[in-house]
Amino acid sequence: MQELVLIQPGSAARSEWVREAAQADARREFEERLRECGPLAYRVARGVLRNAADAEDVAQEALLRAYRGFDRLRDRSRFRAWLVRIAFRLALDRLRSAKRREQRDTLWSQPAHLPPPATAEDIAVSNQFQGHLERVLDELPEKLRLVLLLSAMEGYTIDEIAEMVGVPTGTVKSRIFIARKKLAEKLRCHANTIKMP
Amino acid sequence: MPCEHYKDALTEAAATGVGPQGALRAHLTACDSCRAAFEQEQSLFTAIDSGLHAAANAEVPPSLLPRVRAGLDEVAVAPPPRWLQPLVFASAGVALAFVVFLIARPYHATPENVVRQGPVFAPTAITPGTNANPGKIPAAAAETASTGANPSHTARNSTFFHPVASSNPQVLVPADEHEALARFVATLSQRSDVATAFLAQTPERKDALVSPDLLQIADIEIKPLEGGEAEASHSVGEKR
């Protein structure tokens, strides 16, 4: 005759191995999100901080926070939206730190990913313009800055940006338009004094 | 019309990327200075867009993901909200207990069954608080009654983990399905849809699970003892 055991499913579920199994499941699922959204977190931070080392720190912190709250963030789009916002917020916090600002200023003249211009003069001009552009970006209101940054990233539609930021697509479009105009206003004088790339 | 009038329209047209339309377009074909200003604005927005693209698409350092993975080992995932856990466990437990109750019902130790059936060979889950007549037959007495005829039976075929004081319902499962059940219950805590589906199907399965004809025991025939004393057999037993 088959052996029977009397168990309490509730207490069994709380047992150690069940917790470990759940942890392994979460880890596996998180790994997918990490590969998919890790670069996004980095680029959001990098767009704000303009410093690779700081952006990497911030992206790591944001991703670890996301993992801690992963039970609430298992839904794909919810995870991405949360991650973008937390990475942006952490990057802004770090940017406000005077100590970091000093460090960053020394790296400002080395923008990360510009196509190599033809001449030394062009390099000087484009770097100068890029430096001004990024400085002016800092002066934009936060909500405009995040949307503009996401819209400039490769691979995200307006609908996806709206989902990440949590506003209607119409709002995203108008924020992009307003942000670009504000940048143009601030850069117009500068553009008149130097040659644009 | 003075050139100043077209200033805003000119900027808007450059900002949207849509070519100049209507009156502006006509003016630009006629006015060299406005055309030059428009081209300047277009270059400005082109420069802004390429600068933004550069700022927003920085190459991701290859060290990022390994760093995060290393950090994960030191981080524990927070459990779901505290109020949710007991709710899920309770629903799952109630559903399972109900199914097991339906399966075990023909053998359930009621006072009537104890008298009529004598030794009970089917497993009986004794859960404090579920006895229909707790005043008449205490759980401990029912256990004794059901196993009295074959005291080694329970010890041989069941492993009783003596219940700790807990609100969790208990169920009897085959030993080799113990793990599977625990896994299933763990899934329920993460998958509310499964739990809902499970609970929703329970009433439909009721008819399929109830099998009242499984155990048929003929009525005990009560005969008067020889010698004419019309006493029931059980009261004889009591006298001895």
Ligand SMILES: [Zn+2]
């Ligand atoms: Zn004109």
